Amino acid sequence: MTRAVCPGSYDPPTNGHLDIIERAAALFDEVVIAVMINKSKRGLFTVEERMDMLAETTAHLPNVRVDSWHGLLVDYCTQNDVRAIVKGLRAISDFDYELQMAQMNQGLTGVETMFMPTSPLNSFLSSSLVKEVATYGGSVSHLLPELVHTRLLKRLAENAAAAEES
Numbered sequence: 001m002t003r004a005v006c007p008g009s010y011d012p013p014t015n016g017h018l019d020i021i022e023r024a025a026a027l028f029d030e031v032v033i034a035v036m037i038n039k040s041k042r043g044l045f046t047v048e049e050r051m052d053m054l055a056e057t058t059a060h061l062p063n064v065r066v067d068s069w070h071g072l073l074v075d076y077c078t079q080n081d082v083r084a085i086v087k088g089l090r091a092i093s094d095f096d097y098e099l100q101m102a103q104m105n106q107g108l109t110g111v112e113t114m115f116m117p118t119s120p121l122n123s124f125l126s127s128s129l130v131k132e133v134a135t136y137g138g139s140v141s142h143l144l145p146e147l148v149h150t151r152l153l154k155r156l157a158e159n160a161a162a163a164e165e166s
Contacts, residue, residue: 049151057148
């Protein structure tokens, strides 16, 4: 069985993420979406909420499962018999950073990294940008799965109400 991992923070999952996951699912027997945990960053959504959104939005893909990990991604790969890391690339700036990571990961454990160019429709898309635009009232519904969009708007409204109370 060939198994690959699609790592990321997924805060929140975007249509760009889903495009890469769906394409990877067509190439591998199993794809694990690894929500990476960074204790020094506070996300808009908890790790559990991100995992739930990803599980719901990829339910149509029987060979995809969702997991989380804190630590080196290659350690996850080694412990879970994952042979490949799949990363989406939006621009040359992504490639510069991701190539260094791929070379380090391959040197540490032999795990290979596959780069997939994003769809031109998603080449500008990032979770950070989506959150920023949505925070200021911009429309991002076309950039997110419907359930993610609904949860994003709800969370931003909750945060705004909490800020007003403070």
